Amino acid sequence: MPATDPAIINLLQCIDLEEKEQVKRYSLDQQHTLKSLKAEGLALHPISVIRKNFGYADYPEIGFRLNFPAETNLFKDGAAIECFISGEEPVKGVLINLDGKAGEFRLFAPDFPDWIEDAGVGIKLAPDQRTTTLMKTALNNLEKxxxxxxxxxxxxxxxxxxxxxxxxxxxxxxxxxxxxxxxxxxxxxxxxxxxxxxxxxxxxxxxxxxxxxxxxxxxxxxxxxxxxxxxxxxxxxxxxxxxxxxxxxILRVGNSTKVDEAIFVHTPEGKLANSKQQKELKQLKIRAEEFRKMALKYKRSFGKSEKEQRNLLFKEVKNIRKEIKKLQAYNEEKLYNEAxxxxxxxxxxxxxxxxxxxxxxxxxxxxxxxxxxxxxxxxxxxxxxxxxxxxxxxxxxxxxxxxxxxxxxxxxxxxxxxxxxxxxxxxxxxxxxxxxxxxxxxxxx
Missing domain, CATH: 3.40.50.300 (P-loop containing nucleotide triphosphate hydrolases)
Incomplete structure (x- = not known):
């Protein structure tokens, strides 16, 4: 049931206004060309991918380099971004860090885009829809x-x-x-x-x-x-x-890549780093990655049987990742109770x-x-x-x-x-x- 309180409705309308302004400012369209976004410090392009791995919550993470140091201070740690290339649908993510010519970001996707290492890849700031959604949910639940x-x-x-x-x-x-x-x-x-x-x-x-x-x-x-x-x-x-x-x-929660080094050992990831549970998680992640690589051997154009095999392999990857998340949740709950x-x-x-x-x-x-x-x-x-x-x-x-x-x-x-x-x-x-x-x-x- 939507909110009925006038003060809550006003806040929800304000969030919508802010979200629309973010979309308007960060859009890549006829009014906002890539050149203009770069000039305003809202886009980094081109980037060269130097590292790929699965990190926090098993999301794809990409390390990259720029040809020149970024001339903008708008790309702050934790900023909402989109990874893009001409002719393809952009993928939403979050900037982990940017220091001079080197940076790292995480994609909110089950896997890396096929085009991630092609020429012409870039990242641009995007509306923070995740935080927006959380705030709207919280406000709509207040009267309950x-x-x-x-x-x-x-x-x-x-x-x-x-x-x-x-x-x-x-x-x-x-x-x-x-x-x-x-x-x-x-x-x-x-x-x-x-x-x-x-x-x-x-x-x-x-x-x-x-x-x-x-x-x-x-x-x-x-x-x-x-x-x-x-x-x-x-x-x-x-x-x-x-x-x-x-x-x-204490237990410090959140994205561990943004945590001070001295505090990392007090995050769930840090506390479990050398534990038996973490070794079990590592083995599961290795298995998932092996199946993923096998699936990726089947290129975009293949026959029916190859397509079925690829789908089965990806299904197995999905099942393993579900198991990883359940195990992580169990381990973290124990840490929450101890702190x-x-x-x-x-x-x-x-x-x-x-x-x-x-x-x-x-x-x-x-x-x-x-x-x-x-x-x-x-x-x-x-x-x-x-x-x-x-x-x-x-x-x-x-x-x-x-x-x-x-x-x-x-x-x-x-x-x-x-x-x-x-x-x-x-x-x-x-x-x-x-x-x-x-x-x-x-x-x-």
Missing amino acids: NPELYRLFRQLHEPSFQKNTIEATRFPALSFRNKNLNESQQKAVQAIVANEQITIVHGPPGTGKTTTLTEAIVQLVHAGEKVLVAAPSNTAVDNIAKALLAQAVK DVILGTPVGLYDARINQLTFHTLLMDEAGQCIEPLAWCIFPLAQKYVLAGDHLQLPPTLLSNEAAQKGLNKSILEICIATAGNGFLLNTQYRMREAIAGFSGHYFY
Whole structure:
């Protein structure tokens, strides 16, 4: 059943506007030629394929080189892309990384296109339909979840009574980090006492990550299972490192190719790297690849019996890959249960299939950069929420001006600060010069 709430409908319309603007900007057509896309930094062409393998979730992965370093900063790690060649249907994928003249991307397809090593192959930015679909699904499901929908209405009701926590209700805590200032200590106490939403905000350099780390340690010590999210992989890894320094049992989920090297051993792939289970998976992947190569020996023009043989071989490849996915899911579920804290980006957490677990608290860092619909993708995973960030920094970037005007550029942090209360300002600056920090703190906060 489609959404009926006007605020939800507005957000869905905003997502559609943003998606249309992305399609318009990234299209390869009469108005947007390959030459113009390259000039705008929206396409890399031609590319030379230097490596092919099956990687994350058994998707095809391609390493490539350019003739010259890319003169664009739009091809960020994790960007949605399409791999194309003239006269063929493009294949959707995601950019894993791009560094100078070398890069790597993953295709959302069961196999490599037949033309992948032909001359004239390129990649171009594409609408992020995967994230768009996740956000639409989350919003359309909101009204079916009474508790979550009640929270949504509270955040969108101007008359909503702010539910502040009185200082007298703060629990007495034995802080592990003895260097916390008074504002950080109060924020940690508020997070531990949190019953619905608590906000920790302040300018850069005021110790938000330090505060969140202490709060997570306290929650784990109290027996909670905690979920940690941030829109950027860098922010997720920063908290992961801080928690590891406190000997917290963590699991970092998501695309392991975007994870800091020091954190990789704490991803499902890293933890299983030399295990008996991984050796079993490797043998299955080798078998699948052998059958795939046998099938590819039958070229595009062949007779009926060859076609049947090719189809049988591909069917066997498909069956083996199903077995691989089942085994991976079993191994990962065990790791999920063992961890006290699971960390990832919103999309990474959504993809991790952890909805069968019970998380008491979800903490989101950099919440000032997370658009509201993306937050609702992971809010169903927990019972209580902590949002940290700086709502006075630049808002999330959008292509559609109309979507921004209708409210899609408002972050979940900005919305919560306006209606939910429970805001704790960190007021001690550890990075800026005192004069600058004093001015910004007084003027903006």
